[in-house]
Structures are given as C-alpha cells and as structure tokens.
Amino acid sequence: MxxxxxxxxxxxxxxxxxxxxxxxxxxxxxxxxxxxxxxxxxxxxxxxxxxxxxxxxxxxxxxxxxxxxxxxxxxxxxxxxxxxxxxxxxxxxxxxxxVAEPAPVWVSAMAVARDWLQPHRGTLEAIGVQLEDKRSSIALHYRNAPDRALARRSLERLLRTASPALHVFGGKMVFNIVPAHAPDKADAVLALxxxxxxxxxxxxxxxxxxxxxxxxxxxxxxxxxxxxxxxxxxxxxxxxxxxxxxxxxxxxxxxxxxxxxxxxxx
Structure with missing residues (x-):
C-alpha cells in the first residue's frame, strides 16, 4: 500500500x-x-x-x-x-x-499526584510546561515550551517515577495523569x-x-x-x-x- x-x-x-x-x-x-x-x-x-x-x-x-x-x-x-x-x-x-462518582481511592490517588508533582512545579514552569489540575486528572502541557523536545524528555523522566496508584498516558503535546483504576472513555461510553x-x-x-x-x-x-x-x-x-x-x-x-x-x- x-x-x-x-x-x-x-x-x-x-x-x-x-x-x-x-x-x-x-x-x-x-x-x-x-x-x-x-x-x-x-x-x-x-x-x-x-x-x-x-x-x-x-x-x-x-x-x-x-x-x-x-x-x-x-x-x-x-x-x-x-x-x-x-x-x-x-x-x-x-x-x-x-456514570462515575469519584471513589475515595481515586481522590487519594490524585492527592498523591499533587504531592509528588509539587517539588517539581518550578522546574516544569521554567522549561515551559503548564500544569492543569482538573481535580480528577492532571494534564502537563508542553505545546508552548520553547524547546518541546527538552520538555518532553524531562516529563518522561519525571513520569517514570509515578506511583502505581496513577496511570500516565500521552496525547497531543500533553501527558495526562489519572487514578490507576478510574474509568476511561470506553468505560464511560459503554455505560452511557x-x-x-x-x-x-x-x-x-x-x-x-x-x-x-x-x-x-x-x-x-x-x-x-x-x-x-x-x-x-x-x-x-x-x-x-x-x-x-x-x-x-x-x-x-x-x-x-x-x-x-x-x-x-x-
């Protein structure tokens, strides 16, 4: 083809x-x-x-x-x-x-994520990463970073240290953090x-x-x-x-x- x-x-x-x-x-x-x-x-x-x-x-x-x-x-x-x-x-x-009320374990997982990311926020901001806290998830955007390749490598190193309570996945110039066992979009659409x-x-x-x-x-x-x-x-x-x-x-x-x-x- x-x-x-x-x-x-x-x-x-x-x-x-x-x-x-x-x-x-x-x-x-x-x-x-x-x-x-x-x-x-x-x-x-x-x-x-x-x-x-x-x-x-x-x-x-x-x-x-x-x-x-x-x-x-x-x-x-x-x-x-x-x-x-x-x-x-x-x-x-x-x-x-x-179809998904936040379970206590998910709330706890996001608290872990915030505590884990807090010491790194200054460094991330300095390289142009924007942290967006959406309560049930966190997005780390690097679209506007002056050096996107550097920002991505830095995020990849940091995200390898994520707690097992968290699920990390990429997207278009973004990494997303959600609770490990929270529903995904497929779970949501099937339930709807x-x-x-x-x-x-x-x-x-x-x-x-x-x-x-x-x-x-x-x-x-x-x-x-x-x-x-x-x-x-x-x-x-x-x-x-x-x-x-x-x-x-x-x-x-x-x-x-x-x-x-x-x-x-x-």
Missing part, C-alpha cells in the same frame, strides 16, 4: 454515508470528544472554542438524539464552552461524569449506552485517550478518527472511519442532519 493511501474510508464517502444512515436509524447515542474534535487544538486550553457552525448543528442534533461530550476536560470547564445542553458530559477522560438503552453508538475523537473507545467498540458501533487516514496513522488507530481534521466536523454534522430528516413539527 502506498504510504499516503487512505487505510480506512472517509466517513463522508459512500461507505461512510451508508454507515451513518444505518447508525442514525438505530436509536443511537452520539458521543464526541471536545479538543481536536469539536474544537480545534489551540495554544492555550483556555482559548478553546467550538466554531459557530459546529455548535449550531450539534445543538440541533442534540434536540433530537441523545448526545454526550466525553472529554479530558473537567465537566464544569467544558459545560461553559457549549452553547447547547447535551444529554451527558463526561470529564477527565472518563473519571468524572454521570446501557443507561440510555441506545441501540448503538457513534463516537468521534482524535487523540490517544479516544483509542480505548475505538478498540472496545462493538462491531455495530460507528467510530470516527479526526485526523489523517493514512496507512501510518491507521497503525495507531482502531477507528473504522476518518475525517481529515476538525474543519470537516461541521460537514459530518450536516450529513447526520440530512440522514435524520426534517425535525418533527410541534
């Missing part, structure tokens, strides 16, 4: 459109990551916003079909960035939301499908913390990776379909509205 040939189909191609039609006719739960999916990645997490075209379309869909936002952000943080009310918001990569009594699910995400959903999705779910669909990226993603980037999410939502048909009149 040519290295740039798509290894999975584009969701807006014929195969993807047929899969969308089947999914939307099957009483689905529609679940979306936020950063890098509904909102483009930006230099500072506080600057992230959904484009108006995405927000307006998703709001119309959420009025007709149960929608979940499943994000690494804190629930309160992402809620203020939405112009509509989804059925569910799950935060901290699955550890915070309607059961809670909703949905016939199937659609999940759209872009990063490593979305892969558990792609990997554990039942065969009848529809999973979409926001990012290149090349052979190289396919080796790292279990999603069935792809979008080229967040700029195509509004087109995906348009297609979903088309398959849903006219809204019922009141």
């Amino acid at each position: 040519h290295p740039m040939q798509p290894a999975r189909p584009h969701i807006l191609g014929p195969e993807g459109q047929a899969a969308l039609a089947r999914t939307l006719a099957s009483s689905p739960l529609l679940a979306f990551d936020f950063d890098g999916t509904l909102a483009p990645i930006v230099a500072l997490p506080s600057m992230a916003r959904m484009p108006a075209a995405v927000s307006e379309r998703l709001g119309r869909i959420a009025a007709r079909v149960p929608v979940a936002i499943v994000t690494g952000r804190e629930v309160a943080d992402v809620r203020q960035r939405l112009d509509f009310e989804p059925r569910y918001i799950v935060g901290s990569h699955g550890a915070e939301g309607p 499908v059961r809670q909703e009594g949905a016939g199937t699910a659609l999940f759209v995400g872009d990063d490593l913390n979305d892969e558990p959903v792609f990997q554990r999705a039942p065969a009848h779910w529809l999973t979409i990776k926001v990012g290149p669909g090349t052979e190289r990226s396919a080796a790292r993603s279990a999603a069935r379909f792809f979008l080229a980037g967040p700029s195509e999410v509004a087109d995906l939502l348009d297609a979903m509205l088309g398959h849903l048909g006219p809204a019922p009149s009141l």
